[in-house]
Amino acid sequence: MTDSATSTATPDSSTAPVVARTRDEMRAARAALAGADVAVVMTMGALHEGHAQLLREARRAAEHVILTIFLNPLQFGPKEDLSRYPRTFDDDMRIATDAGVDIVFAPTPDVVYPDGDPGVRVSAGPLGDVLEGASRPGHFDGMLTVVGKLLHLTGARRAFFGQKDAQQLLLIRRMVRDLDFPVDVVSVPTVREPDGLALSSRNTYLTDSDREVALCLSRALTAGADQTAYGPSAIRRAAREVLVEEPLALVDYLVLVHPSTLQDVPEWYRGEALLAVAARVGTTRLIDNTPILVGPGGGRLDVFSQPESGSIPARPAAG
Template identity: 80%
Template sequence: MSEQPGMPSASAGATVTAGPPAEGSPPAGREPVVARSREELHAARRALTDGDVAVVMTMGALHEGHATLIETARQRAAHVVVTIFLNPLQFGPREDLSRYPRTFDSDMEICRRAGVDLVFAPTPDVIYRDGDPGVRISAGPLGNVLEGQARPGHFDGMLTVVAKLFHLTRADSAYFGQKDAQQLLLIRRMVRDLDFSVKVISVPTVRESDGLAMSSRNMYLTESDRETALCLSRALRAGAAAASEGPSAVRRAARAVLVREPLALIDYLVLVHPATLEDVPEWYRGEALLAVAGRVGTTRLIDNLPILVGPQGGALEVFSDVESAGA
């Protein structure tokens, strides 16, 4: 969601170029400080005075996708804070919070390898001191479509905790994955609309060797489920390959892959403008978000691909034009 504090600049969402670790970064393998309470967090954060601070927010069950976020942040910032908080506000009545994997020991090992300075791992009563918060941040209309339509209230809960963690960690920058494209857009809008002094940086989606987007939910997939789930990334690649022919060709190519996999129950496949999430018309040329969501077995998965529609079109890693991407 590192550089100097302030509103995101015109390059805030560009692909991050890896470089040498920032001067003063802790060596990989050093034990991070673990804070469980607000007091412990404030004390540990006060010690990070010699340079800017980046935050990577997680709900635990860390994998190599999270590791890439952390390592990218470490290459750019003097210090890295990782939050591990399973936010109950993001789970709807039909979603089982108790089923979400808790893997704190292995999470800490990833943080240790990446040279994280500070891990903030609070319980819900630390974040929400009076229980269910009476005041929440509303995602607005952008939070009611796509994932928001499938998971009512999810993005309100997400923005509420992200805002609180921005305040608590006092980070100069925050790193989020392109995989959660709608979440990334909404966080950028919140930062801009509510004047948060943090720079939001997107990092390309990290994929398994077979193309499956890395997700904590992948551990729920059986072997046969996983094979079925590959249709999502294949559909995105097929759509991107047709991008030079226009929006209809993109949608048609992607759908052709999905209809050949009847075991995947698709919620949506859309080609939308990255700032408005509205379907792009046939005449549209420019950057667009090709996104898909569906259920494989008992697991709901999402994936997306930024693409360039029109001549010389094809897949992108992240959106190059931050203004069009809602920064």
């Protein structure tokens, strides 16, 4: 897979996208696109500047862009309120039009799952049981199942996803590789507010006071990234100290892990790593992360250089 942009297509933002809501409409709209260079950006709606950046990157890289808006019920657990998720279709369409999207595929659950709850799903495996998967059992199985279906239904050859959902991005890459999907998965750096808060549709749930508390997540990541030259313990300690100072943020996890295995990196490790945090602020669960390079000359990264391969190497021999 590649993260490179190879085209400089210019969108025509004056033309609204074609809206397809059924499989037949999607098939017809896709067939009308000239050429096979099609990128897809998958969302659950409630678009923000982070999604807009994904769409712009897709439009620069590909001849045509499809945006999917689908609130996937398989990704919501029994304690998560699907009805609470924001729905802003008119605003979403304005963002899609400005980004030069060709097709907006906005199906209902009965279109994506015509037989009801699917009897066959894609399993995320062990990587789907840790971090976010430990807090949201079955979430990643539901995510991979719908991503696989939407890749088939849209016929896209490039798919753009944000680095903010790092575990999701890793699992999609693994699915594409392990199941031989003919798709390039492209990662796009996390988009943040000027004060550092990572953009998320869930930010709309935050009160003004909650939002101030939520800034401790990005501050913790920054503090940790500032210690990359001194090794994993220093990185974890600096990030943890920021979180401890904010008692209203109920931390689920703070980890420094290998980007391909999600295993904690040992103290002697030097190389690319994922510093990730999850916490509940008020009634909202937030996640954030940053790729970093651990070791002398290290620091914060936008995306990983080789996100699909590698593992924690054996400990170097003493001396």
